[in-house]
Amino acid sequence: SQTIHQWPATLVQPVGSPLSLECTVEGTSNPNLYWYRQAAGRGLQLLFYSVGIGQISSEVPQNLSASRPQDRQFILSSKKLLLSDSGFYLCAWSVRGAGGNTIYFGEGSWLTVV
Amino acid sequence: DAKTTQPTSMDCAEGRAANLPCNHSTISGNEYVYWYRQIHSQGPQYIIHGLKNNETNEMASLIITEDRKSSTLILPHATLRDTAVYYCIVSSSQGAQKLVFGQGTRLTINP
Numbered sequence: 001s002q003t004i005h006q007w008p009a010t011l012v013q014p015v016g017s018p019l020s021l022e023c024t025v026e027g028t029s030n031p032n033l034y035w036y037r038q039a040a041g042r043g044l045q046l047l048f049y050s051v052g053i054g055q056i057s058s059e060v061p062q063n064l065s066a067s068r069p070q071d072r073q074f075i076l077s078s079k080k081l082l083l084s085d086s087g088f089y090l091c092a093w094s095v096r097g098a099g100g101n102t103i104y105f106g107e108g109s110w111l112t113v114v
Numbered sequence: 115d116a117k118t119t120q121p122t123s124m125d126c127a128e129g130r131a132a133n134l135p136c137n138h139s140t141i142s143g144n145e146y147v148y149w150y151r152q153i154h155s156q157g158p159q160y161i162i163h164g165l166k167n168n169e170t171n172e173m174a175s176l177i178i179t180e181d182r183k184s185s186t187l188i189l190p191h192a193t194l195r196d197t198a199v200y201y202c203i204v205s206s207s208q209g210a211q212k213l214v215f216g217q218g219t220r221l222t223i224n225p
Contacts, residue, residue: 102160
């Protein structure tokens with residue numbers, strides 16, 4: 001069965017520091033991968049998605065970047081964090097197929113920028 | 115992707131069926147209806163999805179109207195653990211399959 005791992009689960013970082021959140025998917029090949037963010041009291045916002053290695057699409061302009069160095073690895077990064085980057089970050093995956101492409105989410109990472 | 119409209123909040127008694135409505139009047143022919151829920155501080159959980167036929171799984175039933183402009187998610191015997199925000203999302207099966215989340219319905223199951 002497929003599983004998704006995301007780490008770290010919680011993170012407290014000072015303003016201006018770098019960020020790296022990692023996500024890996026097991027049990028599937030060539031998945032679509034996604035990063036979402038949920039600010040406190042707000043809805044889920046799609047940040048990035050990837051349909052293959054090295055293929056990254058950004059949904060909103062921001063202080064973050066994403067990379068996909070391997071088929072089942074997705075990394076969210078920032079060179080200098082802002083207070084507004086605080087939130088709940090979720091990695092997700094899906095596999096293209098008939099009958100719709102269900103997206104499955106990880107457990108999320110809580111980021112607090114102080 | 116088509117937009118959806120859901121009530122902001124709903125209440126349901128424990129043990130009763132919870133019926134959550136969703137309007138998606140601009141849905142197109144290749145778009146599916148997906149339902150997810152998010153329990154506080156957790157990642158969204160997939161519930162069910164459908165194209166035009168009614169669907170049922172171990173969690174819920176999905177009823178889609180014949181014109182596909184609205185749907186209803188049914189939790190047949192709601193429990194306290196079903197308290198969550200429920201999202202109805204319409205998305206195409208083509209391309210990267212992006213899910214755009216709205217505000218959802220906050221369902222509270224009361225004892």
